[in-house]
Amino acid sequence: MDVRIIVETTFENGKTRTRRLGRLSRPFRSTQPEGFGLLLEDAKSILWQLQNAVLLDQIEEISEASRICPDCNRVRGDCQLIFA
Secondary structure (H helix, E strand, O other): OEEEEEEEEEOOOOOEEEEEEEEEEOOOOOOOHHHOOOOHHHHHHHHHHHHHHHHHHHHHHHHHHHOEOOOOOOEOOOOOOOOO
């Protein structure tokens, strides 16, 4: 059996990103206990990769949102300064 672990993130702007976290192989003829289910070592690795993917996507989304000026809806730095 081959298991692929994929995470799909949908951002607030509708953009979608798919990340492949990993792959597990389990021989179907294995009768040993370690051949069944998910090993702790595998689970820790997958959890670390999932945490990393979520964190990177959150940072990207926050960075993108911070680039837009809330007053004029342009990319910061392209704003026209208005003095009253």
